[in-house]
Amino acid sequence: MEVVDALAKACEVRPGEAGDAVQGATPAYVAAPAAVAEAAALMGTAAEHGLTVVPRGAGTKMHWGAPPDRCDLLVDTRRLGRIVEHAAGDLVVKTEAGLALDDLRGVLAGAGQQLALDLLPPGGTVGGVLATGVAGPRRLLYGSARDLLIGITVVRADGVVAHAGGKVVKNVAGYDLGKLFTGSYGTLGLIVEAAFRLHPLPRAAAYVSATAAGPGQALQMAQALLHSTLVPAAIEVDGPGPITVAALFEGVPDGVAPRAEAARSLIGGRIGDAPPGWWGRLPDGEVLAEVRALPTALPDLFAELPDGRARIRGSAGRGVWHVALPADGAGDALTRLRRHGTAVALAAPAGVRLDRWGPIPALPLMRRVKDQFDPGHRLAPGRFAGGI
Amino acid sequence: MARLDGLAGRLREIVGAESVITDPAELRTYDCDGLTYHRATPGIVVLPDTAEQIAAIVRACAADGVPYVARGSGTGLSGGALPRTDGVLIVTSRMRRVLAVDAANQRAIVEPGVINLDVTRAARPYGYYFAPDPSSQQVCSIGGNVAENSGGAHCLKYGFTVNHVLACEVVTPDGEIVELAEGPGYDLLGAFVGSEGTLGITTKVTVRLTRLPETVQTLLAGFDTIERAGEAVSAIIAAGVVPAAIEMMDALSIEAAEAAVRCGYPPGAGAVLIVELDGPASEVDAQFARVKELCGEAFEIRVAADDTERGLIWRGRKSAFAAVGRISPDYIVQDGVIPRTTLPEVLARIDALAREHGVRVANVFHAGDGNLHPLVLFDGAEPGAGERAEEVSGRIIDLCIEHGGSITGEHGVGIDKAKYMPRMFTDEDLDTMQMVRCAFDPAGLCNPGKVYPTPRLCGEVPGRRTGVHPLVESGKADLF
Known part of the structure; x- marks a missing residue:
C-alpha cells in the first residue's frame, strides 16, 4: 500500500506543498487528525513507515528552533480544537492541543476566568505554546506554561497514547511528563490534550510605566517594585533608547488604585489603563533570543548588546528576557550574553551560522530521554538543543 | 551480605569510618520514615557531607549492583524513604548549610538537609520567606521537599515545591554531578522534582524566595x-x-x-x-x-x-x-x-x-x-x-x-500507594513515565520499588554514545 493511502486510513491527509515547508524542509504529507484516536493511528502508521514527523499548530513559531533534518509528515493539529471540559467551579480546563488560545480566552472570560498565559506571538495554539514553552509578562506572578499545566495527553512516537497528571491542581502521582514535554519542540511526542489550572479574571488592572535614565536606574526601578509588598503581576523592561520600566497591577478596583499610586511613588512615571505599546510583544530583529540571568544582571546584559539595532524586552522580575539582535555579529553577542546566564537563539535567518543553544549542562541525560521516547529519532529531528 | 561487607569498606574510604553505620542496633533507627507501618532495616547507612561523596557512594553502589535510597529528615508519609535491607541508605541530614541568601534576586541556595523552616528563618531578615509549608516544616528537609514536591496549606495560592525550585544540583544514578535548571533543553528539573528519589539525589537546591505579604x-x-x-x-x-x-x-x-x-x-x-x-x-x-x-x-x-x-x-x-x-x-x-x-x-x-x-x-x-x-x-x-x-x-x-481526582495530593506514592497507580493510570501511561526512569536509572538501583508497582525493563543499558565529540557530549560545545 502506498504510504499516503496508509496515512489516509488514519485521518485527512494531503500532499505537502511549498507553503508547508518547515524552515526549508517541505513535507511529503500533511495530515490533520480530528480526534486523539486519529492522531494515535496516524503516529502508528508513521512509525511503521519510518516517517519523520513535525507537529504544527497555527504555525506562528515554526521559524523557532533549528530547521528539521527531515520532515516527511507534518501533523496539523488545528482540527484537534475542542474544549474537552471546562470545570468552572474547579477553576480547571482541559482542551485539545490545536485549540487557538484566543478562542479559549473568549470562552473562559464568559465565566469570569482566564488561563493566565500571555500569548506571544499572537495567534498560537495550546499545543504550540506548550511545545515552545514561551511566556510573557505575567510569568512573574503566575509562572509560565509549566506552572499552569496540570495534565497532558501525548501520542508517543510508536502511536501509543499516554497521560500524565490529571484534572486536579494538587496531584503528585507519577512523573510530571507535562513539564518534560513543555518546551520540547515536538521531539518527544505529539501533544494532543492539556489540562490547566485557571485563575479568576481580575476586576481591575493598572499599568505604571516610567523612563529610566540608563540601565543602572532601570535596575533600581525594577528592584524597588520587586521588593515592595505591592505584588505586581508583571515587571517589564524595554530598551535601549529609551529604557522603559513598566509594571502591571491586577486585583479589585479599591486595591489596584492605591497599589498603582504607591508604585508610581517608587519609580515615577504615569499610571494608565492600557499597557505601553511594546508590552507583551516580541522585539523585532533578525535574530530573536531568550536570555535568562539573575534579575540584577540587567545592566550587564545591556552592556553586552552590539551598538544600534539590538533590543532587550522582558521580565525584569523573573530574569527572563527576549533579545532582538542584528544577524551580523549575533553569534558574538550571544557568546557575550552567556557570560551572565543562558541565551538561546529562538529564531535566526537561514544561513546565519551561530551556536543556537550555548552550553547545555545535562545534555547527555537529555539525549537519553530522547532515546527512550523516540529511539528512531523521527520526531522533529534536529530541531532541538544539542541536535536532538 | 558479603557483598555489603565489601561495600561498607569502600564507603568508609569515601566518608570516613565514623560516617558509615553497620551496627544492627544503630541501623534499626533508620528502619522507617514517617509512615511507620512499613519497616525495613537498611543494610548500610552512610552520612555524607558533600556532593562529591554522594557521587562516589552512588558509583560504588552501581559497581556492586547494590540498590540505594536517599533520606532527609525521614518525615515522609508514603514510605518513599523506606530503606532496602539489601541496600544502602544515604542520609543527607549532615548537609545542612544555607549557602547563600540572595534577596536581590529572590533566591537562596541550600544543601538538601536544611530544614524547610530554616530557609524562611534565613530569609526573613530580608523580608522574604520560603512559601511551601508542609505541616512537618519544623523538621522536614528541603531535599525531601524536592523529592516529594511537597505542598502545604498555602499551596492553594502559592503552588508547590516545584514552583519554587529554580535549580538542583543532582547526583545521577551514573554517579555524575549535574545541574538541572530552566534553560536550553528539556525541563529535566520539572521531571526531577517530585520523582520521589527515583531519578537521583539532590545535593544543592536553589529555591525561590517569596516577599512577605504586607x-x-x-x-x-x-x-x-x-x-x-x-x-x-x-x-x-x-x-x-x-x-x-x-x-x-x-x-x-x-x-x-x-x-x-x-x-x-x-x-x-x-x-x-x-x-x-x-x-x-x-x-x-x-x-x-x-x-x-x-x-x-x-x-x-x-x-x-x-x-x-x-x-x-x-x-x-x-x-x-x-x-x-x-x-x-x-x-x-x-x-x-x-x-x-x-x-x-x-x-x-x-x-x-x-x-x-x-x-x-x-x-x-x-x-x-x-x-x-x-x-x-x-x-x-x-x-x-x-x-x-x-x-x-x-x-x-x-x-x-x-470522581476524577488523584491518589495523592502531597504525601507521594512511595511504597504505600504504588499498588493504586494502575487504578489511576493505564499500563501505557505507567510505561511512558518509566521511560524517564530508564533514561536516568537504567539499572534500576535508585530507590527501586517505589512509585511504580512493576518496573519497566529498560532493555540494554545505554552507554555513552560513540562517535560524538566529547565536548559536544558534555554540553561544553555544540555548533549548528
Missing part, C-alpha cells in the same frame, strides 16, 4: 453542617477570591483537636473553616470583607486580631493529625484529591462507607484545592479492626479516582 487576615467560621461549610468554600472560589488557604475540619476532628490542644473552636460546630488571605492591605481588606459575607451561613465568625490569635486559630488545624491519637489508639492518614465541587458528594460517600464498615473517619482537608486527609480511626488491639480501616482507606482512594 498583611495577613485570618478568620475561623463555625457551621452547623459540613455541607454549609462546603457551600461557603464554593461561594468564595466562585466570587473570584484566591485565598492563601482554606482549611476545613469536621466535628470528629474538632473533637480530637479540642481534646489535644484545647483550641476553643465554636462549640457544637458540625464543621469549621479557616480562611486566610494575604497580600497588599488594600486588596486583602476588600476581599476579606467579601469572604465574611460569603460565610454568612456560619453561626459564628472569629477574626484573628493579631499573630497570636492567628496562631490560636491555626493550632487546632495543625495539631489535627496528632490529636486524633487522643480519641483513637490507632489511625490511618489518607491523602487523596477530588475536584473541589464534588466535595459534598464524596463526603457523603465517605460517611456511608464508614457506617457500612463500622469505623469512624475524621475529615481534615485543604478544602480550597480538594485535597482530603481523612483519618480512619481504629483500635489495633481489636481483631480485624486494622483490616477494616485499611479497607475503608483504600475505598476512599477509589472514590477520589472515580
Whole structure:
C-alpha cells in the first residue's frame, strides 16, 4: 500500500506543498487528525513507515528552533480544537492541543476566568505554546506554561497514547511528563490534550510605566517594585533608547488604585489603563533570543548588546528576557550574553551560522530521554538543543 | 551480605569510618520514615557531607549492583524513604548549610538537609520567606521537599515545591554531578522534582524566595453542617477570591483537636473553616470583607486580631493529625484529591462507607484545592479492626479516582500507594513515565520499588554514545 493511502486510513491527509515547508524542509504529507484516536493511528502508521514527523499548530513559531533534518509528515493539529471540559467551579480546563488560545480566552472570560498565559506571538495554539514553552509578562506572578499545566495527553512516537497528571491542581502521582514535554519542540511526542489550572479574571488592572535614565536606574526601578509588598503581576523592561520600566497591577478596583499610586511613588512615571505599546510583544530583529540571568544582571546584559539595532524586552522580575539582535555579529553577542546566564537563539535567518543553544549542562541525560521516547529519532529531528 | 561487607569498606574510604553505620542496633533507627507501618532495616547507612561523596557512594553502589535510597529528615508519609535491607541508605541530614541568601534576586541556595523552616528563618531578615509549608516544616528537609514536591496549606495560592525550585544540583544514578535548571533543553528539573528519589539525589537546591505579604487576615467560621461549610468554600472560589488557604475540619476532628490542644473552636460546630488571605492591605481588606459575607451561613465568625490569635486559630488545624491519637489508639492518614465541587458528594460517600464498615473517619482537608486527609480511626488491639480501616482507606482512594481526582495530593506514592497507580493510570501511561526512569536509572538501583508497582525493563543499558565529540557530549560545545 502506498504510504499516503496508509496515512489516509488514519485521518485527512494531503500532499505537502511549498507553503508547508518547515524552515526549508517541505513535507511529503500533511495530515490533520480530528480526534486523539486519529492522531494515535496516524503516529502508528508513521512509525511503521519510518516517517519523520513535525507537529504544527497555527504555525506562528515554526521559524523557532533549528530547521528539521527531515520532515516527511507534518501533523496539523488545528482540527484537534475542542474544549474537552471546562470545570468552572474547579477553576480547571482541559482542551485539545490545536485549540487557538484566543478562542479559549473568549470562552473562559464568559465565566469570569482566564488561563493566565500571555500569548506571544499572537495567534498560537495550546499545543504550540506548550511545545515552545514561551511566556510573557505575567510569568512573574503566575509562572509560565509549566506552572499552569496540570495534565497532558501525548501520542508517543510508536502511536501509543499516554497521560500524565490529571484534572486536579494538587496531584503528585507519577512523573510530571507535562513539564518534560513543555518546551520540547515536538521531539518527544505529539501533544494532543492539556489540562490547566485557571485563575479568576481580575476586576481591575493598572499599568505604571516610567523612563529610566540608563540601565543602572532601570535596575533600581525594577528592584524597588520587586521588593515592595505591592505584588505586581508583571515587571517589564524595554530598551535601549529609551529604557522603559513598566509594571502591571491586577486585583479589585479599591486595591489596584492605591497599589498603582504607591508604585508610581517608587519609580515615577504615569499610571494608565492600557499597557505601553511594546508590552507583551516580541522585539523585532533578525535574530530573536531568550536570555535568562539573575534579575540584577540587567545592566550587564545591556552592556553586552552590539551598538544600534539590538533590543532587550522582558521580565525584569523573573530574569527572563527576549533579545532582538542584528544577524551580523549575533553569534558574538550571544557568546557575550552567556557570560551572565543562558541565551538561546529562538529564531535566526537561514544561513546565519551561530551556536543556537550555548552550553547545555545535562545534555547527555537529555539525549537519553530522547532515546527512550523516540529511539528512531523521527520526531522533529534536529530541531532541538544539542541536535536532538 | 558479603557483598555489603565489601561495600561498607569502600564507603568508609569515601566518608570516613565514623560516617558509615553497620551496627544492627544503630541501623534499626533508620528502619522507617514517617509512615511507620512499613519497616525495613537498611543494610548500610552512610552520612555524607558533600556532593562529591554522594557521587562516589552512588558509583560504588552501581559497581556492586547494590540498590540505594536517599533520606532527609525521614518525615515522609508514603514510605518513599523506606530503606532496602539489601541496600544502602544515604542520609543527607549532615548537609545542612544555607549557602547563600540572595534577596536581590529572590533566591537562596541550600544543601538538601536544611530544614524547610530554616530557609524562611534565613530569609526573613530580608523580608522574604520560603512559601511551601508542609505541616512537618519544623523538621522536614528541603531535599525531601524536592523529592516529594511537597505542598502545604498555602499551596492553594502559592503552588508547590516545584514552583519554587529554580535549580538542583543532582547526583545521577551514573554517579555524575549535574545541574538541572530552566534553560536550553528539556525541563529535566520539572521531571526531577517530585520523582520521589527515583531519578537521583539532590545535593544543592536553589529555591525561590517569596516577599512577605504586607498583611495577613485570618478568620475561623463555625457551621452547623459540613455541607454549609462546603457551600461557603464554593461561594468564595466562585466570587473570584484566591485565598492563601482554606482549611476545613469536621466535628470528629474538632473533637480530637479540642481534646489535644484545647483550641476553643465554636462549640457544637458540625464543621469549621479557616480562611486566610494575604497580600497588599488594600486588596486583602476588600476581599476579606467579601469572604465574611460569603460565610454568612456560619453561626459564628472569629477574626484573628493579631499573630497570636492567628496562631490560636491555626493550632487546632495543625495539631489535627496528632490529636486524633487522643480519641483513637490507632489511625490511618489518607491523602487523596477530588475536584473541589464534588466535595459534598464524596463526603457523603465517605460517611456511608464508614457506617457500612463500622469505623469512624475524621475529615481534615485543604478544602480550597480538594485535597482530603481523612483519618480512619481504629483500635489495633481489636481483631480485624486494622483490616477494616485499611479497607475503608483504600475505598476512599477509589472514590477520589472515580470522581476524577488523584491518589495523592502531597504525601507521594512511595511504597504505600504504588499498588493504586494502575487504578489511576493505564499500563501505557505507567510505561511512558518509566521511560524517564530508564533514561536516568537504567539499572534500576535508585530507590527501586517505589512509585511504580512493576518496573519497566529498560532493555540494554545505554552507554555513552560513540562517535560524538566529547565536548559536544558534555554540553561544553555544540555548533549548528
